[in-house]
Amino acid sequence: MPSLSPPSLRGAPTAQPDVAQPPITQSPITLAASLGTAFQPLDPVERLLLLRHAVPGPLVFTTSFGLEDQALTHLILRSEIEARFVTLDTGRLFPETHALWAATERHYGIRIEGYYPDTAALEALVDAQGIDGFYTGREARHACCAVRKVAPLARALHGAAGWITGLRADQSATRQDMDFVSFDQARGLLKANPLFDWPRDRIAALVSDEQVPSNPLHQHGFLSIGCAPCTRAVAPGEPERAGRWWWEDEQTKECGLHLSPDGRLVRAGAHA
Numbered sequence: 001m002p003s004l005s006p007p008s009l010r011g012a013p014t015a016q017p018d019v020a021q022p023p024i025t026q027s028p029i030t031l032a033a034s035l036g037t038a039f040q041p042l043d044p045v046e047r048l049l050l051l052r053h054a055v056p057g058p059l060v061f062t063t064s065f066g067l068e069d070q071a072l073t074h075l076i077l078r079s080e081i082e083a084r085f086v087t088l089d090t091g092r093l094f095p096e097t098h099a100l101w102a103a104t105e106r107h108y109g110i111r112i113e114g115y116y117p118d119t120a121a122l123e124a125l126v127d128a129q130g131i132d133g134f135y136t137g138r139e140a141r142h143a144c145c146a147v148r149k150v151a152p153l154a155r156a157l158h159g160a161a162g163w164i165t166g167l168r169a170d171q172s173a174t175r176q177d178m179d180f181v182s183f184d185q186a187r188g189l190l191k192a193n194p195l196f197d198w199p200r201d202r203i204a205a206l207v208s209d210e211q212v213p214s215n216p217l218h219q220h221g222f223l224s225i226g227c228a229p230c231t232r233a234v235a236p237g238e239p240e241r242a243g244r245w246w247w248e249d250e251q252t253k254e255c256g257l258h259l260s261p262d263g264r265l266v267r268a269g270a271h272a
């Protein structure tokens with residue numbers, strides 16, 4: 001899918017961070033570990049520039065228009081690194097999310113590519129489990145996420161050498177075990193989380209200060225926003241992702257996008 005972004009927003013990097021650059025001849029797992037270490041003292045724009053320098057192939061940023069993804073859109077464009085902007089339209093998103101998608105494109109003058117579920121697979125899923133079958137159990141929910149999210153993500157990342165995400169450590173206990181940079185063995189690419197160490201209030205301050213477009217649902221207690229039927233507002237003091245798949249145990253609340261097919265994470269340095 002061609003990028004429609006204006007060249008002024010998608011040009012080559014204009015500067016490189018003043019840090020030691022890891023050689024690009026390392027194995028992907030070693031490179032992930034080197035980048036993870038190098039990321040630590042850097043700000044997010046410097047991390048993006050370093051990533052762009054270290055990864056010779058295409059970079060893809062996947063956004064779901066959450067607060068951190070909006071901040072990252074802003075920072076990627078500020079860094080002027082070359083990367084594709086991609087989102088997964090599951091067919092069950094909030095109208096506010098679609099409106100923010102359009103507003104973000106207008107605000108920055110970019111195109112954010114939409115990836116959609118395979119029609120035949122979606123029809124088979126709904127025939128098998130009903131339109132809201134994901135409420136009936138974890139297996140049914142994972143089947144829905146597999147068709148509406150995981151398979152489209154695989155197409156979106158096809159051919160990519162690096163995957164940029166807005167994952168943060170303080171989003172959940174599961175995510176605290178992730179890294180700045182890891183090697184996604186199943187997908188064969190480096191996965192970088194430039195805002196991994198940023199708490200939510202720091203993200204919110206950047207979004208407010210820099211007038212980054214954001215989802216109005218955040219003002220109504222929706223801290224983490226996914227598909228409409230699988231997201232509820234959280235009460236003050238509840239964990240950020242408590243409103244996602246609220247009927248499930250905390251430990252099962254990933255949707256397959258950020259786990260390998262066997263449900264494990266491949267931590268950078270684990271097999272260096």
Ligand code: SF4
Pocket residue numbers: 090092134141142144145146148149226227229230255
């Ligand atoms: S979040 Fe809910 S509606 Fe969206 S893909 Fe997963 S189970 Fe389906």
